[in-house]
Amino acid sequence: xxxxxxxxxxxxxxxxxxxxxxxxxxxxxxxxxxxxxxxxxxxxxxxxxxxxxxxxxxxxxxxxxxxxxxxxxxxxxxxxxxxxxxxxxxxxxxxxxxxxxxxxxxxxxxxxxxxxxxxxxxxxxxxxxxxxxxxxxxxxxxxxxxxxxxxxxxxxxxxxxxxxxxxxxxxxxxxxxxxxxxxxxxxxxxxxxxxxxxxxxxxxxxxxxxxxxxxxxxxxxxxxxxxxxxxxxxxxxxxxxxxxxxxxxxxxxxxxxxxxxxxxxxxxxxxxxxxxxxxxxxxxxxxxxxxxxxxxxxxxxxxxxxxxxxxxx
Numbered sequence: 001x002x003x004x005x006x007x008x009x010x011x012x013x014x015x016x017x018x019x020x021x022x023x024x025x026x027x028x029x030x031x032x033x034x035x036x037x038x039x040x041x042x043x044x045x046x047x048x049x050x051x052x053x054x055x056x057x058x059x060x061x062x063x064x065x066x067x068x069x070x071x072x073x074x075x076x077x078x079x080x081x082x083x084x085x086x087x088x089x090x091x092x093x094x095x096x097x098x099x100x101x102x103x104x105x106x107x108x109x110x111x112x113x114x115x116x117x118x119x120x121x122x123x124x125x126x127x128x129x130x131x132x133x134x135x136x137x138x139x140x141x142x143x144x145x146x147x148x149x150x151x152x153x154x155x156x157x158x159x160x161x162x163x164x165x166x167x168x169x170x171x172x173x174x175x176x177x178x179x180x181x182x183x184x185x186x187x188x189x190x191x192x193x194x195x196x197x198x199x200x201x202x203x204x205x206x207x208x209x210x211x212x213x214x215x216x217x218x219x220x221x222x223x224x225x226x227x228x229x230x231x232x233x234x235x236x237x238x239x240x241x242x243x244x245x246x247x248x249x250x251x252x253x254x255x256x257x258x259x260x261x262x263x264x265x266x267x268x269x270x271x272x273x274x275x276x277x278x279x280x281x282x283x284x285x286x287x288x289x290x291x292x293x294x295x296x297x298x299x300x301x302x303x304x305x306x307x308x309x310x311x312x313x
Contacts (some may be wrong), residue, residue, distance in 0.1 A: 001068055003027035004053065004166075009062035011048050011221075022048040024221040025062070032165075035192055035199040036229050037212035038223075045204035045221040050168045053200065054087050055079045063071030066166065084115050090152070092171035097155035098143045104130060104154045105139040111161035129157040132194065133187060149180035155185065160195065167192075173208050185211040185255040259284075 011023040022045045030036050040046055051057040052064060055071060064071040066086070074082060079268035091097050098107050108126040117125070119150050130136055132152040152172060159167055169188070187206060192199055201212065207213045209227075217224035254260055257273030 001065070003032035003034075003067055004028070004030040004051075004200070005064075005065040006053075007063040008057045009049075009052065009064060011045070011052065011057070012060040014173050022221055023052075023059070026223055029217075030198060030200060032198050033192070034191065034214070035201070035212045036214045036216065037209035038200070038202045038216050038218050039204060039206060039209045039227070040202075040218040041204060044216060044218045047170055047217070050200065050202060053166075054089060054168050055083045055161075069184060084111065085162050086164050087166045087168060088162075088164040090155050090159050090167065090169040090172045092174040094143055094148075094151045094155070094175075097158060098151060100143050103140045103142055103155075104135060104146070107154060108157050108161050109158050111158060115162045119160075123190075126157070126161070129160055130154070132191065133157045147180075148176050149183060152176065154179075156184075156187065156191065157243075160191070160197075163195070165196070165225050166200060167197050167199045169199065171203055172201065173203070173205070178207075181205075181208055 006026050006028040009023055009026040009028075010021070013020045013022060013202075026045075026049065028049075038046055038049070048057070052059055052071075053066065055074070058072065069077070071082070089097075099110070102110065105123065105126050107124040108129055112125065114124045115120075127139065128138070130139060133156050135153050135157065138150060138154075140148060143154070146154065155172075167188075172188070173184050176184065188199060188201075189211060191197060201209075202218075202267060203209055206215075206227075215227040217227060254271060254273050260271055260273055262271060
């Protein structure tokens with residue numbers, strides 16, 4: 001059984017008298033030790049999926065399994081234990097990761113205290129974690145005294161404080177520059193190997209997503225294609241004249257289409273076949289819509305003239 005398995009997960013939010021569908025029947029799985037990135041624009045449902053897997057929210061319909069356990073069967077106190085011991089969170093906003101009034105080491109020891117770790121074990125474990133993320137020289141500094149990259153390193157140490165097997169990262173490099181983002185992703189991969197972590201990350205940045213084992217797209221609440229690559233036969237190539245050559249499987253899908261729609265998305269370019277029925281429907285709609293009227297004649301200074309009599313309005 002996969003370490004994470006989502007079966008037809010639906011999430012609907014009620015806003016006043018309206019319903020907002022955030023996830024539309026998600027089917028998704030991950031193996032233990034895998035790093036998967038889900039890429040998509042803002043509002044696509046990426047954070048909603050993380051909240052469900054992190055036990056911060058419940059789906060409207062479907063099933064959620066983590067390490068063989070159905071999260072929907074958890075009682076409130078079991079969900080609290082799951083969030084504290086089985087999953088770690090890293091957010092884009094530093095205020096969600098760290099308390100401004102606590103030093104780096106005291107931020108890391110806080111989850112240990114809440115998890116019931118003995119006092120004489122906390123400091124040693126926190127020092128080990130901060131050393132693992134390269135922050136051993138900044139134990140007593142507060143978040144305001146650290147750079148953005150250093151804050152995220154401490155945040156990762158906080159997320160790993162109670163040795164969870166699952167790490168959920170929501171835009172972990174969204175507020176960082178390119179070089180710092182690269183360092184954070186290299187660190188996540190290093191810690192994944194060291195602590196045998198399963199890491200699910202959501203992002204809108206394809207360059208960051210490429211550090212993952214698999215890259216999936218999420219748009220309008222539905223999972224799309226796997227962008228992880230594949231065989232050389234599936235790669236895009238340029239011919240000697242500079243024209244893009246599509247893979248055979250893509251050409252087969254588009255073959256026979258009356259028209260091909262091109263849509264530019266953050267994760268790439270979408271080619272979508274459209275049939276002749278689409279053209280007929282569009283033509284029918286044009287017939288149903290009112291046609292533009294003939295322009296009204298205007299007189300001097302833009303005043304309208306009556307059709308007869310030549311008087312002014």
